[in-house]
Amino acid sequence: QSVLTQPPSVSAAPGQTVTISCSGSSSNIGSNYVSWYQQLPGTAPKVLIYEDSQRPSGIPDRFFGVKSGTSATLGITGLQTGDEADYYCGTWDNTLSLGRAFGGGTKVTVL
């Protein structure tokens, strides 16, 4: 049971926009930066967003992140078939031995 809650799945047609929510608390999202990770089938995770809304070099601006209070959201615009993957939010949690927490993951399906 993760301290960060994500919907198990979201879906949309190519070209549309999807959003993935990540709900936490004051001890994690409410007081620490959020990062987002994409895990394509059979591969290692890759960071998409750090510090709530920043994109590493090479990540297209179709991916965006926002945070408000104890919740964060990853958005993907112009959805492509190659975006079909699992997506995870992550942050520090001040109550977990100074450890990191990940959300349970959200499967994005391109219809």
Added chain:
Amino acid sequence: QVQLVESGGGVVQPGRSLRLSCAASGFRFSRSGMHWVRQAPGKGLEWVTFIVSGGRNQYYRESVKGRFTVSRDDSKDTIYLQMNNVRVEDTAVYYCARDGGHYELDWWGQGTLVIVSS
């Protein structure tokens, strides 16, 4: 190019030990904190442990405290995860990942599979 290569996975019996390694290249390893993250088959990501640059401090998830030990050898650009008294629930792909310094894990290895089974 940053590379992280894990090794040491395999099949181990409950209660036995296993040591994983993660060899790094392409960046100044000694200046980077490093994480181990695991993923049970068909499940999500689970953070396991973090070791700071220099190795003075380590942090662990509760379920592995007292059983797992993370260490690093900066002369070999390698981190290790010593897994003692393993349990069936430790079965997972174990990834090492670099702490990016902006509260994210910015580079990940390809993972090594650990199966705990009698």
